[in-house]
Amino acid sequence: MSGVLRKLGLAALLLAAGCVRTEPPMTTLAPKSDLAAEIYRLFLEVTAWDAFIFLIVVVAFVLAIFVFSTRVGEAAPPSSVASDLGLEVAYTLGPAFIILMISIPTVSAIFRTQPPIAPAGSLHVTVIPHQWWWEFRYPESGIVTANELHIPVGRIIRAELKSADVIHSFWVPQLGGKRDVVPGQVNELTFDARVPGVYLGQCAEFCGLSHANMRFRVFVETPEQFAAWEADQKGAPMPSQQSSNAEVAAGARIFANSPCTACHHVAGVSHGYVGPDLSHFGARTTMAGGIMSNTPQHVAEWIRNPDALKPGAQMPALGLRGPELDELVAYLESLK
Numbered sequence: 001m002s003g004v005l006r007k008l009g010l011a012a013l014l015l016a017a018g019c020v021r022t023e024p025p026m027t028t029l030a031p032k033s034d035l036a037a038e039i040y041r042l043f044l045e046v047t048a049w050d051a052f053i054f055l056i057v058v059v060a061f062v063l064a065i066f067v068f069s070t071r072v073g074e075a076a077p078p079s080s081v082a083s084d085l086g087l088e089v090a091y092t093l094g095p096a097f098i099i100l101m102i103s104i105p106t107v108s109a110i111f112r113t114q115p116p117i118a119p120a121g122s123l124h125v126t127v128i129p130h131q132w133w134w135e136f137r138y139p140e141s142g143i144v145t146a147n148e149l150h151i152p153v154g155r156i157i158r159a160e161l162k163s164a165d166v167i168h169s170f171w172v173p174q175l176g177g178k179r180d181v182v183p184g185q186v187n188e189l190t191f192d193a194r195v196p197g198v199y200l201g202q203c204a205e206f207c208g209l210s211h212a213n214m215r216f217r218v219f220v221e222t223p224e225q226f227a228a229w230e231a232d233q234k235g236a237p238m239p240s241q242q243s244s245n246a247e248v249a250a251g252a253r254i255f256a257n258s259p260c261t262a263c264h265h266v267a268g269v270s271h272g273y274v275g276p277d278l279s280h281f282g283a284r285t286t287m288a289g290g291i292m293s294n295t296p297q298h299v300a301e302w303i304r305n306p307d308a309l310k311p312g313a314q315m316p317a318l319g320l321r322g323p324e325l326d327e328l329v330a331y332l333e334s335l336k
């Protein structure tokens, strides 16, 4: 018996541990942008209408059970009326009215959040989802990054969504979405974030084996923080084969002569764009589609066997081991 209790206690503990939040919440109920606030308002409106319909149905149901039912020993009532024009008109017009009341604010919100022309002064960001990671390009500054989108608070963001392969969906519950990203088509999303913070995003359209591993983060920063980030990103990555750190310098040589260069861009070193741009990889907090923190241990695990961490990952295992692997990791982490 005590064994069972112990197991139950352990299960309760694990369940409670699952509730401890170590990441920002993925909720649509705490909106932090104009778009998310609009979606939240629509949600409340629709819920109110739903509650109203639910109430009518419950009242009709209770009346049918307790008032209009035949009691034991009673004769069955005569057959019900064949038609009642007033009733039929009421139950056609009633739902049509409710749908109209829901669709007017919904459709106007859709059009308001994707105007054909970007609002003046907006920051342009090209969002390119790939199987299974996110590429973010800033056409005005030339910055390219992956899985971590930085934006300034209060400025209108004009996102152009272009898929690199299949249909994905851009979704940051606290900032807005979901907007599908369809190959061969550019979809837009316009929003402004109102509260600085880190917000979690997730692909919201099934896009293959690692769809669930296709996450990202949005860093909403003060204008000063954003300007500092921009300045860092525009600069050349610091270390090189001439780095004073021997491990980093050795790693730089390994990278420059490895197949990594065919797929990854590092400013001044390689020009691949199949995988994420690594020019400032070390400055990111997460990696591999945002599924893990960017630590030397995780980077080494990833290089050893990407497929084990993200099933279906297009990056092959390169067979690097021992000191060579450590040197390559040191180099990647030094790219700030």
Ligand code: CUA
Pocket (backbone or CB within 6 Å): 129, 130, 132, 167, 168, 169, 203, 204, 205, 206, 207, 208, 211, 212, 214
């Ligand atoms: Cu991309 Cu699901």
